[in-house]
Amino acid sequence: VRTYTSPTLQIRTLAEGDRICCARCEYALGVPGSGWKTAAIVREIPTDELAGETITGEPAETVIRQFACRGCGSLLDSETALPGEPFLEDTLTI
Amino acid sequence: LRLSWLAIAGTLAFEIARPHSRLSGLVSVHSGIAEVSMDPVTYSIIRHRLFRVTDEAVITLKHVSGSTTTNEGHDLMVGLYRADGSLLMGGLGFLNHMVYAAQACKVIIARFTGDINENDIFLLNDPYTAAAHTSDVYLISPIHYNGQLVAWSACFVHITDVGALNPGGFSPESRDVYTEGFSSPGLKLVADGELRQDVFDTILNMVRSPEMVSLDFRSMIACNNVAKERMLDLIAKYGYEAVDQAGAMLICESEQLIRARIVELPRGRWQAHQYMEVDGRSYKVCVSLQNDGNKLIFDFSGSSPQSDRAINCTNSACLGAVLAPLFPLVCHDAIWNEGIIRAVEIVTPGSSIVSCTRPAPVSVATIGAIQSVRIAASVTISKMLIASEKYRHEASAAWHANSFAIFLFGQNQHQRNFIGQLTEVFGGAGGARTFADGVDIGGLIANPISRVANVETLERNFPIRYLFRRRRINSGGAGKYRGGTGMELAIVPHDAPDGGVRFVISGKGQKHPMTDGLAGGYSGSRNRYIWAQGTDSLCDAPEMARSVEELPGPKQDIAWGVFPLMNQDVLYVATNGGGGYLDPLERDPVAVLEDVRNRAVSREAARSVYGTVLDGDAVDAAATAELRRALVAKRSGPKL
Numbered sequence: 049v050r051t052y053t054s055p056t057l058q059i060r061t062l063a064e065g066d067r068i069c070c071a072r073c074e075y076a077l078g079v080p081g082s083g084w085k086t087a088a089i090v091r092e093i094p095t096d097e098l099a100g101e102t103i104t105g106e107p108a109e110t111v112i113r114q115f116a117c118r119g120c121g122s123l124l125d126s127e128t129a130l131p132g133e134p135f136l137e138d139t140l141t142i
Numbered sequence: 143l144r145l146s147w148l149a150i151a152g153t154l155a156f157e158i159a160r161p162h163s164r165l166s167g168l169v170s171v172h173s174g175i176a177e178v179s180m181d182p183v184t185y186s187i188i189r190h191r192l193f194r195v196t197d198e199a200v201i202t203l204k205h206v207s208g209s210t211t212t213n214e215g216h217d218l219m220v221g222l223y224r225a226d227g228s229l230l231m232g233g234l235g236f237l238n239h240m241v242y243a244a245q246a247c248k249v250i251i252a253r254f255t256g257d258i259n260e261n262d263i264f265l266l267n268d269p270y271t272a273a274a275h276t277s278d279v280y281l282i283s284p285i286h287y288n289g290q291l292v293a294w295s296a297c298f299v300h301i302t303d304v305g306a307l308n309p310g311g312f313s314p315e316s317r318d319v320y321t322e323g324f325s326s327p328g329l330k331l332v333a334d335g336e337l338r339q340d341v342f343d344t345i346l347n348m349v350r351s352p353e354m355v356s357l358d359f360r361s362m363i364a365c366n367n368v369a370k371e372r373m374l375d376l377i378a379k380y381g382y383e384a385v386d387q388a389g390a391m392l393i394c395e396s397e398q399l400i401r402a403r404i405v406e407l408p409r410g411r412w413q414a415h416q417y418m419e420v421d422g423r424s425y426k427v428c429v430s431l432q433n434d435g436n437k438l439i440f441d442f443s444g445s446s447p448q449s450d451r452a453i454n455c456t457n458s459a460c461l462g463a464v465l466a467p468l469f470p471l472v473c474h475d476a477i478w479n480e481g482i483i484r485a486v487e488i489v490t491p492g493s494s495i496v497s498c499t500r501p502a503p504v505s506v507a508t509i510g511a512i513q514s515v516r517i518a519a520s521v522t523i524s525k526m527l528i529a530s531e532k533y534r535h536e537a538s539a540a541w542h543a544n545s546f547a548i549f550l551f552g553q554n555q556h557q558r559n560f561i562g563q564l565t566e567v568f569g570g571a572g573g574a575r576t577f578a579d580g581v582d583i584g585g586l587i588a589n590p591i592s593r594v595a596n597v598e599t600l601e602r603n604f605p606i607r608y609l610f611r612r613r614r615i616n617s618g619g620a621g622k623y624r625g626g627t628g629m630e631l632a633i634v635p636h637d638a639p640d641g642g643v644r645f646v647i648s649g650k651g652q653k654h655p656m657t658d659g660l661a662g663g664y665s666g667s668r669n670r671y672i673w674a675q676g677t678d679s680l681c682d683a684p685e686m687a688r689s690v691e692e693l694p695g696p697k698q699d700i701a702w703g704v705f706p707l708m709n710q711d712v713l714y715v716a717t718n719g720g721g722g723y724l725d726p727l728e729r730d731p732v733a734v735l736e737d738v739r740n741r742a743v744s745r746e747a748a749r750s751v752y753g754t755v756l757d758g759d760a761v762d763a764a765a766t767a768e769l770r771r772a773l774v775a776k777r778s779g780p781k782l
Contacts, residue, residue: 054661056724110417110653114662127658
């Protein structure tokens with residue numbers, strides 16, 4: 049492990065070079081500095097279905113995006129977004 | 143207690159040990175310009191006395207004020223400033239105002255050069271000069287010693303009314319700053335210790351509830367007087383040179399601390415955004431935090447253009463809003479002063495929601511774009527912190543992000559006209575931490591002392607009754623560590639001579655969740671504002687309603703404007719909880735059980751979100767493990 053980027057992601061030095069990996073199963077998601085989220089399983093949940101929505105109201109336009117590891121299914125990150133908006137990008141300078 | 147201070151290569155280091163005492167050397171701080179030194183005991187005493195000066199000034203402000211917003215909600219701030227207006231020591235209260243008041247001091251210095259005299263007090267509330275919005279009025283007192291200007295004391299409160307289009311100062315019907323009440327870029331309210339009655343009367347002539355506004359002003363005058371007297375006592379005891387030198391060192395020390403921390407923290411770029419729906423339209427605050435190893439740069443490019451609704455934030459307000467979460471998250475162990483500000487830069491697009499141009503309306507800014515800037519900035523800061531093994535424990539998912547303002551007005555049970563705020567806006571909710579849940583109704587990240595008035599206090603002051611007020615189930619963002627819950631409440635008019643009251647509501651967060659989770663944690667819930675219009679039928683009396691579902695009459699979602707609360711009408715408000723941290727399927731099932739027992743989480747959510755199977759009042763461990771495996775597999779899909 050070279051660098052921890054978050055509790056769920058880390059940068060590891062593999063034979064093919066540095067890779068962003070799932071912290072749990074070490075599944076490689078991408079090259080540091082590039083967007084890793086496209087390599088994850090992306091699931092969009094309407095915010096109406098969040099646990100807190102015990103009463104109905106105005107329909108939400110936003111979704112909760114969940115990014116899960118293709119290797120082990122661990123939840124790696126989440127963000128609120130309008131459908132079709134680009135992913136938030138968080139990058140470490142190594 | 144032993145204090146050993148070592149000045150090494152321009153950095154300040156200290157160690158604390160027990161039980162023997164040994165003092166050595168001088169405290170030295172290299173400011174980048176000159177090295178200043180003083181003996182450590184005097185330095186420490188002055189530093190702590192400055193804390194106490196601001197504490198006592200805050201207490202004075204609260205005790206003299208008659209406003210529940212001030213003395214119950216703690217919508218206030220007191221700070222001490224150096225002779226040049228730079229922030230020396232921020233007191234408690236809304237942290238962004240420490241920065242705004244520094245700007246206000248500098249503006250007063252520039253505007254009144256040659257006319258700043260002993261025992262003067264200046265007023266400033268123009269948002270395009272330094273203030274957040276017109277309702278937050280600064281009173282600024284120069285502090286002279288032997289005829290020389292040596293420091294400033296500044297404070298603010300949200301005054302009861304500012305003469306805006308709508309009562310209470312938050313003015314959702316305003317479409318420009320000209321309809322948001324009186325606005326001064328700086329005037330002298332007290333000259334040589336004498337209140338300028340002509341100026342004061344002019345101000346009171348422009349506001350509703352002038353007797354309460356008068357008391358607001360007098361509380362700030364008392365506050366500044368106490369701060370000034372205590373500062374002069376301090377200077378008299380230790381000498382101006384020592385106090386001034388300690389002030390310079392405190393600022394340098396804070397700057398050195400944050401610069402060193404920036405070096406320690408990972409370099410990179412972190413993004414966040416906040417969606418805000420107001421009066422039928424959605425807006426976005428975008429931020430990208432860059433740590434370049436020397437400073438922290440917050441770039442708001444991509445944020446929405448400014449609005450004709452009063453949610454806009456000025457450029458100077460944006461800087462303070464960035465610093466508000468930075469102080470507690472990154473600099474909790476530093477004195478919050480000018481030294482911290484020097485290490486931060488902001489980039490804002492012109493005429494945008496985060497850097498509006500006059501005459502865009504801003505009266506709802508503090509719960510509008512200013513709060514969204516604070517929350518978006520806090521999310522990027524926490525993303526940076528969790529990338530550091532050393533500082534990960536300081537990170538936090540988003541705190542309460544969907545503030546609202548509800549001001550009641552009319553005639554109260556004492557046959558007097560009144561304007562009063564529901565202080566539940568300050569109840570907030572803590573974001574989940576990296577080692578524990580967020581605090582239920584845990585306040586605001588930008589105000590360490592925010593709180594909610596007792597129901598009894600509000601019912602005494604305003605002609606209303608609470609049907610209920612409690613934690614809101616399922617409102618905290620799910621996660622291994624759960625976001626703190628928000629609250630829900632319902633009020634009805636009671637004993638009102640006119641049969642009820644009216645209320646101004648400036649709400650957001652009803653459409654988009656805004657309390658972002660962290661590292662896979664879920665967002666907290668959205669807000670709800672429901673106006674249940676009662677009938678005259680006694681059969682439909684709402685007094686026995688124990689939930690929103692039981693409220694009689696047609697229900698309407700509202701969030702923006704002025705509405706009546708008459709006869710058997712009910713106003714229901716549900717607030718968001720904090721964001722969660724990490725995957726909720728990692729949450730200890732026993733903790734989920736406790737949440738269900740405490741009505742923080744429903745049984746349904748325990749199963750569907752947390753993958754926890756309860757058998758009566760116990761966890762079914764085997765079924766829980768099986769359910770969690772199934773939920774992970776469902777999440778992963780067939781490629782797993």
